[in-house]
Amino acid sequence: MNTIESLQWRYAVKKFDKNKTLSAQQIETLKEAFNLTPTSYGLQPIKLAVIQNKAIQEELVLHSMNQPQVLEASHLLVICIPKIYDNMEVENYFDLVQEVRQTPDEIINPFKEFLTNQLANKTQEELTIWNKNQAYIALGNLLTVCAIEKIDACPMEGFIPEKYDEVLKLNKQNLTSVLVIPVGFRAEDDYMKDLKKVRKNIDDSIIDIK
Template sequence: MDIIKQLQWRYATKKFDASKILTPAKLNTLKEAFNLTATSFGLQTLNLVIVKNKTLRETLLPHSYNQPQVVNASHLLIICIQENIEDSDVIDYYNNIKTIRNTPESILNPYREQLQVMMQKKTVEQRQSWSKNQAYIALGNLMTVCAIENIDACPMEGFIPEQYDQILKLGEKGLKSVLILPVGYRADDDMFSTLKKVRKPINQTVIEI
Protein backbone atom coordinates (compact mmCIF):
# COMPACT_ATOMS: atom_id res chain seq x y z
CA MET A 1 0.00 0.00 0.00
CA ASP A 2 1.17 3.51 -0.81
CA ILE A 3 0.80 5.27 2.55
CA ILE A 4 1.30 8.74 1.04
CA LYS A 5 -1.48 8.07 -1.45
CA GLN A 6 -3.77 7.06 1.43
CA LEU A 7 -2.88 10.18 3.40
CA GLN A 8 -3.67 12.25 0.33
CA TRP A 9 -7.00 10.41 0.07
CA ARG A 10 -8.07 11.21 3.62
CA TYR A 11 -9.71 14.47 4.58
CA ALA A 12 -11.85 15.77 7.44
CA THR A 13 -15.12 14.27 6.26
CA LYS A 14 -17.99 16.72 6.50
CA LYS A 15 -20.80 14.49 5.27
CA PHE A 16 -21.03 10.78 6.07
CA ASP A 17 -23.22 8.19 4.37
CA ALA A 18 -25.40 7.16 7.32
CA SER A 19 -26.32 3.87 5.62
CA LYS A 20 -22.73 2.58 5.59
CA ILE A 21 -21.53 0.94 8.80
CA LEU A 22 -18.07 -0.27 9.78
CA THR A 23 -17.72 -4.03 9.94
CA PRO A 24 -16.79 -5.58 13.30
CA ALA A 25 -13.36 -6.35 11.82
CA LYS A 26 -12.75 -2.71 10.86
CA LEU A 27 -13.93 -1.54 14.27
CA ASN A 28 -11.67 -4.05 15.97
CA THR A 29 -8.71 -2.70 13.98
CA LEU A 30 -9.39 0.77 15.38
CA LYS A 31 -9.65 -0.63 18.91
CA GLU A 32 -6.33 -2.42 18.54
CA ALA A 33 -4.70 0.66 16.99
CA PHE A 34 -5.85 2.81 19.89
CA ASN A 35 -4.54 0.30 22.41
CA LEU A 36 -1.18 0.17 20.62
CA THR A 37 -0.77 3.95 20.57
CA ALA A 38 2.46 5.16 22.13
CA THR A 39 2.01 6.83 25.53
CA SER A 40 4.51 8.39 27.90
CA PHE A 41 6.11 5.64 30.01
CA GLY A 42 3.53 3.29 28.44
CA LEU A 43 1.20 4.21 31.31
CA GLN A 44 -1.93 4.46 29.09
CA THR A 45 -3.95 7.06 30.98
CA LEU A 46 -6.37 7.22 28.03
CA ASN A 47 -9.61 5.43 27.25
CA LEU A 48 -11.60 5.14 24.04
CA VAL A 49 -15.39 5.30 24.27
CA ILE A 50 -17.22 4.05 21.16
CA VAL A 51 -20.81 5.17 20.65
CA LYS A 52 -22.85 3.35 18.01
CA ASN A 53 -26.35 4.15 19.32
CA LYS A 54 -27.72 6.94 17.11
CA THR A 55 -30.42 7.98 19.56
CA LEU A 56 -27.74 8.60 22.14
CA ARG A 57 -25.64 10.47 19.58
CA GLU A 58 -28.62 12.70 18.79
CA THR A 59 -28.59 13.83 22.41
CA LEU A 60 -24.93 14.75 21.95
CA LEU A 61 -25.58 16.73 18.77
CA PRO A 62 -26.57 20.04 20.45
CA HIS A 63 -23.39 19.79 22.52
CA SER A 64 -21.35 19.26 19.33
CA TYR A 65 -22.37 22.61 17.85
CA ASN A 66 -24.89 20.67 15.73
CA GLN A 67 -22.21 19.16 13.53
CA PRO A 68 -24.06 16.31 11.74
CA GLN A 69 -21.00 14.05 11.51
CA VAL A 70 -21.60 13.12 15.14
CA VAL A 71 -24.89 11.42 14.21
CA ASN A 72 -24.40 10.39 10.57
CA ALA A 73 -21.06 8.62 10.96
CA SER A 74 -21.00 4.88 11.51
CA HIS A 75 -19.56 5.27 15.01
CA LEU A 76 -18.48 8.13 17.24
CA LEU A 77 -15.11 7.64 18.91
CA ILE A 78 -14.47 9.67 22.05
CA ILE A 79 -10.94 9.89 23.39
CA CYS A 80 -10.95 10.34 27.16
CA ILE A 81 -8.36 10.94 29.84
CA GLN A 82 -8.41 9.78 33.42
CA GLU A 83 -9.62 12.43 35.85
CA ASN A 84 -6.64 11.58 38.01
CA ILE A 85 -3.57 9.35 37.98
CA GLU A 86 -3.19 7.44 41.23
CA ASP A 87 -0.30 5.50 42.74
CA SER A 88 -2.34 2.37 41.98
CA ASP A 89 -2.16 3.13 38.25
CA VAL A 90 1.62 3.12 38.36
CA ILE A 91 1.71 -0.01 40.52
CA ASP A 92 -0.70 -1.85 38.20
CA TYR A 93 1.36 -0.85 35.19
CA TYR A 94 4.59 -2.26 36.57
CA ASN A 95 2.79 -5.38 37.78
CA ASN A 96 1.65 -5.85 34.18
CA ILE A 97 5.24 -5.52 32.96
CA LYS A 98 6.33 -8.12 35.49
CA THR A 99 3.58 -10.52 34.38
CA ILE A 100 4.14 -10.13 30.65
CA ARG A 101 7.92 -9.86 30.56
CA ASN A 102 8.81 -11.66 33.78
CA THR A 103 11.05 -8.72 34.69
CA PRO A 104 12.64 -9.00 38.16
CA GLU A 105 11.48 -6.64 40.91
CA SER A 106 15.04 -5.44 41.38
CA ILE A 107 14.92 -3.92 37.91
CA LEU A 108 11.36 -2.59 38.10
CA ASN A 109 11.46 -0.98 41.55
CA PRO A 110 13.63 2.05 40.71
CA TYR A 111 11.50 2.91 37.65
CA ARG A 112 8.26 2.39 39.56
CA GLU A 113 9.38 4.66 42.38
CA GLN A 114 10.64 7.32 39.97
CA LEU A 115 7.30 7.45 38.13
CA GLN A 116 5.33 7.50 41.38
CA VAL A 117 7.35 10.47 42.65
CA MET A 118 6.97 12.27 39.32
CA MET A 119 3.19 11.90 39.39
CA GLN A 120 2.95 12.83 43.05
CA LYS A 121 4.69 16.13 42.32
CA LYS A 122 2.08 17.06 39.71
CA THR A 123 -1.26 18.66 40.54
CA VAL A 124 -4.42 16.98 39.27
CA GLU A 125 -4.64 19.66 36.58
CA GLN A 126 -1.04 18.98 35.51
CA ARG A 127 -1.73 15.24 35.33
CA GLN A 128 -4.76 15.90 33.15
CA SER A 129 -2.75 18.18 30.87
CA TRP A 130 -0.04 15.51 30.63
CA SER A 131 -2.66 12.96 29.58
CA LYS A 132 -4.40 15.32 27.17
CA ASN A 133 -1.16 15.86 25.25
CA GLN A 134 -1.05 12.12 24.69
CA ALA A 135 -4.68 12.05 23.57
CA TYR A 136 -3.57 13.95 20.46
CA ILE A 137 -1.03 11.22 19.73
CA ALA A 138 -3.86 8.67 19.89
CA LEU A 139 -6.00 10.85 17.61
CA GLY A 140 -3.23 11.10 15.02
CA ASN A 141 -2.60 7.38 15.19
CA LEU A 142 -6.30 6.59 14.67
CA MET A 143 -6.52 9.00 11.73
CA THR A 144 -3.56 7.35 10.00
CA VAL A 145 -4.98 3.87 10.57
CA CYS A 146 -8.33 5.06 9.23
CA ALA A 147 -6.60 6.27 6.07
CA ILE A 148 -4.83 2.93 5.62
CA GLU A 149 -8.12 1.06 6.13
CA ASN A 150 -10.12 3.35 3.79
CA ILE A 151 -12.21 4.56 6.71
CA ASP A 152 -13.30 8.18 6.66
CA ALA A 153 -12.93 10.27 9.79
CA CYS A 154 -13.34 13.81 11.06
CA PRO A 155 -11.14 14.88 14.00
CA MET A 156 -13.03 17.32 16.19
CA GLU A 157 -12.37 19.54 19.19
CA GLY A 158 -15.66 21.34 18.58
CA PHE A 159 -17.83 19.93 21.33
CA ILE A 160 -18.65 20.66 24.96
CA PRO A 161 -16.78 18.05 27.04
CA GLU A 162 -18.68 18.74 30.26
CA GLN A 163 -22.00 17.93 28.56
CA TYR A 164 -20.59 14.78 26.96
CA ASP A 165 -19.26 13.68 30.33
CA GLN A 166 -22.64 14.21 31.94
CA ILE A 167 -24.72 12.50 29.25
CA LEU A 168 -22.37 9.52 28.95
CA LYS A 169 -21.78 9.38 32.73
CA LEU A 170 -18.04 9.39 32.16
CA GLY A 171 -17.37 10.81 35.61
CA GLU A 172 -18.65 7.53 37.09
CA LYS A 173 -15.81 5.84 35.22
CA GLY A 174 -13.27 8.45 36.36
CA LEU A 175 -12.96 9.85 32.82
CA LYS A 176 -13.10 13.18 31.01
CA SER A 177 -13.72 13.51 27.27
CA VAL A 178 -11.15 15.57 25.36
CA LEU A 179 -11.43 14.75 21.62
CA ILE A 180 -13.98 13.16 19.30
CA LEU A 181 -13.57 11.31 16.02
CA PRO A 182 -16.65 10.35 13.98
CA VAL A 183 -15.70 7.45 11.68
CA GLY A 184 -17.46 5.78 8.76
CA TYR A 185 -17.73 6.37 5.03
CA ARG A 186 -18.05 9.60 3.08
CA ALA A 187 -21.27 10.48 1.30
CA ASP A 188 -21.07 10.55 -2.49
CA ASP A 189 -22.19 14.18 -2.49
CA ASP A 190 -19.71 15.47 0.07
CA MET A 191 -18.20 18.32 -1.93
CA PHE A 192 -15.09 18.36 0.24
CA SER A 193 -14.07 14.89 -0.90
CA THR A 194 -13.05 16.14 -4.35
CA LEU A 195 -11.23 19.29 -3.31
CA LYS A 196 -7.46 19.36 -3.68
CA LYS A 197 -5.47 19.36 -0.47
CA VAL A 198 -4.05 22.71 0.52
CA ARG A 199 -0.62 22.36 2.08
CA LYS A 200 2.55 24.42 2.16
CA PRO A 201 5.45 23.13 0.04
CA ILE A 202 7.52 20.58 1.93
CA ASN A 203 10.57 22.87 1.85
CA GLN A 204 8.59 25.34 3.98
CA THR A 205 7.57 22.82 6.63
CA VAL A 206 10.53 20.45 6.82
CA ILE A 207 13.97 21.63 7.89
CA GLU A 208 16.93 19.39 7.18
CA ILE A 209 20.09 20.12 9.12
Protein backbone atom coordinates in the same frame (compact mmCIF):
# COMPACT_ATOMS: atom_id res chain seq x y z
CA MET B 1 -2.57 2.75 -2.23
CA ASN B 2 0.75 3.42 -0.54
CA THR B 3 0.99 5.34 2.72
CA ILE B 4 1.34 8.81 1.15
CA GLU B 5 -1.53 8.17 -1.26
CA SER B 6 -3.67 7.09 1.71
CA LEU B 7 -2.82 10.29 3.59
CA GLN B 8 -3.65 12.30 0.48
CA TRP B 9 -6.98 10.45 0.29
CA ARG B 10 -8.07 11.32 3.82
CA TYR B 11 -9.74 14.57 4.83
CA ALA B 12 -11.97 15.78 7.65
CA VAL B 13 -15.30 14.48 6.41
CA LYS B 14 -18.15 16.97 6.54
CA LYS B 15 -20.93 14.58 5.53
CA PHE B 16 -21.07 10.82 6.12
CA ASP B 17 -23.11 8.26 4.23
CA LYS B 18 -25.79 7.38 6.78
CA ASN B 19 -26.53 4.08 5.06
CA LYS B 20 -23.05 2.62 5.39
CA THR B 21 -21.68 0.97 8.53
CA LEU B 22 -18.16 -0.08 9.44
CA SER B 23 -17.65 -3.81 9.75
CA ALA B 24 -16.92 -5.49 13.08
CA GLN B 25 -13.39 -6.18 11.81
CA GLN B 26 -12.81 -2.52 10.94
CA ILE B 27 -13.90 -1.44 14.42
CA GLU B 28 -11.69 -4.12 15.96
CA THR B 29 -8.75 -2.76 13.95
CA LEU B 30 -9.36 0.74 15.32
CA LYS B 31 -9.59 -0.61 18.87
CA GLU B 32 -6.34 -2.52 18.50
CA ALA B 33 -4.64 0.51 16.90
CA PHE B 34 -5.75 2.71 19.79
CA ASN B 35 -4.44 0.20 22.32
CA LEU B 36 -1.09 0.09 20.51
CA THR B 37 -0.67 3.88 20.57
CA PRO B 38 2.67 4.90 22.12
CA THR B 39 2.25 6.86 25.35
CA SER B 40 4.63 8.47 27.81
CA TYR B 41 6.39 5.75 29.86
CA GLY B 42 3.87 3.28 28.37
CA LEU B 43 1.32 4.19 31.06
CA GLN B 44 -1.66 4.48 28.67
CA PRO B 45 -3.59 7.14 30.62
CA ILE B 46 -6.28 7.12 27.93
CA LYS B 47 -9.45 5.19 27.11
CA LEU B 48 -11.61 4.99 24.01
CA ALA B 49 -15.41 4.98 24.08
CA VAL B 50 -16.85 3.39 20.93
CA ILE B 51 -20.46 4.42 20.34
CA GLN B 52 -22.87 2.85 17.87
CA ASN B 53 -26.21 4.08 19.15
CA LYS B 54 -28.16 6.58 17.05
CA ALA B 55 -30.22 7.84 20.00
CA ILE B 56 -27.07 8.68 21.96
CA GLN B 57 -25.35 10.09 18.87
CA GLU B 58 -28.34 12.34 18.19
CA GLU B 59 -28.29 13.60 21.76
CA LEU B 60 -24.57 14.34 21.49
CA VAL B 61 -25.07 16.47 18.36
CA LEU B 62 -26.57 19.14 20.64
CA HIS B 63 -23.32 19.19 22.62
CA SER B 64 -21.13 19.18 19.49
CA MET B 65 -21.87 22.62 18.06
CA ASN B 66 -24.67 20.89 16.09
CA GLN B 67 -22.15 19.16 13.83
CA PRO B 68 -24.21 16.54 11.94
CA GLN B 69 -21.28 14.14 11.48
CA VAL B 70 -21.78 13.00 15.09
CA LEU B 71 -25.12 11.45 14.11
CA GLU B 72 -24.40 10.56 10.49
CA ALA B 73 -21.24 8.58 11.23
CA SER B 74 -21.28 4.81 11.50
CA HIS B 75 -19.59 5.01 14.91
CA LEU B 76 -18.51 7.77 17.24
CA LEU B 77 -15.14 7.48 18.97
CA VAL B 78 -14.47 9.48 22.12
CA ILE B 79 -10.97 9.62 23.59
CA CYS B 80 -11.03 10.01 27.37
CA ILE B 81 -8.55 10.58 30.18
CA PRO B 82 -8.86 10.17 33.97
CA LYS B 83 -10.36 13.09 35.88
CA ILE B 84 -8.13 12.22 38.84
CA TYR B 85 -4.80 10.55 38.11
CA ASP B 86 -2.85 9.00 40.97
CA ASN B 87 -0.07 6.55 41.79
CA MET B 88 -2.43 3.58 41.54
CA GLU B 89 -2.01 3.93 37.77
CA VAL B 90 1.74 3.35 38.19
CA GLU B 91 1.09 0.38 40.48
CA ASN B 92 -1.27 -1.16 37.92
CA TYR B 93 1.21 -0.59 35.10
CA PHE B 94 4.08 -2.36 36.85
CA ASP B 95 1.80 -5.20 37.91
CA LEU B 96 1.07 -5.67 34.19
CA VAL B 97 4.77 -5.48 33.29
CA GLN B 98 5.53 -8.27 35.73
CA GLU B 99 2.60 -10.34 34.46
CA VAL B 100 3.62 -9.99 30.80
CA ARG B 101 7.42 -10.00 31.07
CA GLN B 102 8.08 -11.67 34.45
CA THR B 103 10.55 -8.85 35.16
CA PRO B 104 12.25 -9.23 38.58
CA ASP B 105 11.51 -6.67 41.33
CA GLU B 106 15.13 -5.57 41.50
CA ILE B 107 14.91 -4.37 37.89
CA ILE B 108 11.42 -2.87 38.10
CA ASN B 109 11.61 -1.11 41.46
CA PRO B 110 14.05 1.73 40.57
CA PHE B 111 11.95 2.76 37.55
CA LYS B 112 8.74 2.32 39.53
CA GLU B 113 10.09 4.58 42.28
CA PHE B 114 11.15 7.15 39.68
CA LEU B 115 7.68 7.29 38.10
CA THR B 116 5.95 7.40 41.47
CA ASN B 117 8.04 10.42 42.42
CA GLN B 118 7.41 12.05 39.05
CA LEU B 119 3.65 11.86 39.59
CA ALA B 120 3.89 12.96 43.22
CA ASN B 121 5.69 16.14 42.15
CA LYS B 122 3.00 17.16 39.67
CA THR B 123 -0.26 18.93 40.39
CA GLN B 124 -3.51 17.39 39.15
CA GLU B 125 -3.70 20.16 36.56
CA GLU B 126 -0.23 19.26 35.27
CA LEU B 127 -1.19 15.59 35.11
CA THR B 128 -4.35 16.44 33.18
CA ILE B 129 -2.34 18.43 30.61
CA TRP B 130 0.17 15.58 30.35
CA ASN B 131 -2.61 13.04 29.82
CA LYS B 132 -4.32 15.24 27.23
CA ASN B 133 -1.07 15.21 25.27
CA GLN B 134 -1.30 11.43 25.17
CA ALA B 135 -4.85 11.69 23.82
CA TYR B 136 -3.58 13.76 20.89
CA ILE B 137 -0.94 11.13 20.13
CA ALA B 138 -3.76 8.57 20.00
CA LEU B 139 -5.77 10.85 17.72
CA GLY B 140 -2.91 11.11 15.25
CA ASN B 141 -2.40 7.36 15.33
CA LEU B 142 -6.09 6.66 14.71
CA LEU B 143 -6.31 9.12 11.82
CA THR B 144 -3.34 7.50 10.11
CA VAL B 145 -4.76 4.00 10.60
CA CYS B 146 -8.14 5.20 9.31
CA ALA B 147 -6.46 6.52 6.17
CA ILE B 148 -4.59 3.28 5.56
CA GLU B 149 -7.74 1.20 6.18
CA LYS B 150 -9.90 3.52 4.00
CA ILE B 151 -12.08 4.52 6.92
CA ASP B 152 -13.29 8.10 6.85
CA ALA B 153 -13.01 10.27 9.95
CA CYS B 154 -13.47 13.79 11.24
CA PRO B 155 -11.43 14.80 14.32
CA MET B 156 -13.30 17.25 16.57
CA GLU B 157 -12.45 19.53 19.45
CA GLY B 158 -15.70 21.46 19.05
CA PHE B 159 -17.83 19.84 21.71
CA ILE B 160 -18.75 20.32 25.38
CA PRO B 161 -16.82 17.73 27.41
CA GLU B 162 -18.96 18.14 30.52
CA LYS B 163 -22.11 17.29 28.57
CA TYR B 164 -20.47 14.32 26.86
CA ASP B 165 -19.32 13.07 30.26
CA GLU B 166 -22.88 13.35 31.53
CA VAL B 167 -24.55 11.61 28.58
CA LEU B 168 -21.97 8.81 28.42
CA LYS B 169 -21.80 8.48 32.22
CA LEU B 170 -18.03 8.90 32.11
CA ASN B 171 -17.96 10.61 35.50
CA LYS B 172 -18.86 7.32 37.15
CA GLN B 173 -15.66 5.86 35.69
CA ASN B 174 -13.42 8.76 36.76
CA LEU B 175 -13.14 9.78 33.09
CA THR B 176 -13.57 12.95 31.07
CA SER B 177 -13.82 13.29 27.29
CA VAL B 178 -11.03 15.05 25.39
CA LEU B 179 -11.49 14.39 21.67
CA VAL B 180 -14.30 13.18 19.41
CA ILE B 181 -13.86 11.26 16.13
CA PRO B 182 -16.89 10.32 14.02
CA VAL B 183 -15.88 7.45 11.69
CA GLY B 184 -17.59 5.83 8.74
CA PHE B 185 -17.76 6.45 5.00
CA ARG B 186 -17.88 9.76 3.16
CA ALA B 187 -21.12 10.71 1.41
CA GLU B 188 -21.00 11.07 -2.37
CA ASP B 189 -22.36 14.61 -2.06
CA ASP B 190 -19.89 15.80 0.59
CA TYR B 191 -18.73 19.10 -0.87
CA MET B 192 -15.21 18.52 0.53
CA LYS B 193 -14.78 15.09 -1.08
CA ASP B 194 -13.16 16.16 -4.35
CA LEU B 195 -11.40 19.33 -3.27
CA LYS B 196 -7.63 19.42 -3.55
CA LYS B 197 -5.75 19.16 -0.26
CA VAL B 198 -4.20 22.48 0.79
CA ARG B 199 -0.75 22.10 2.33
CA LYS B 200 2.44 24.15 2.42
CA ASN B 201 5.29 23.20 0.14
CA ILE B 202 7.56 20.61 1.71
CA ASP B 203 10.40 23.14 1.86
CA ASP B 204 8.22 25.45 3.94
CA SER B 205 7.32 22.85 6.55
CA ILE B 206 10.43 20.68 6.79
CA ILE B 207 13.85 21.64 8.14
CA ASP B 208 16.64 19.35 6.93
CA ILE B 209 19.63 19.39 9.25
CA LYS B 210 22.67 17.46 8.04
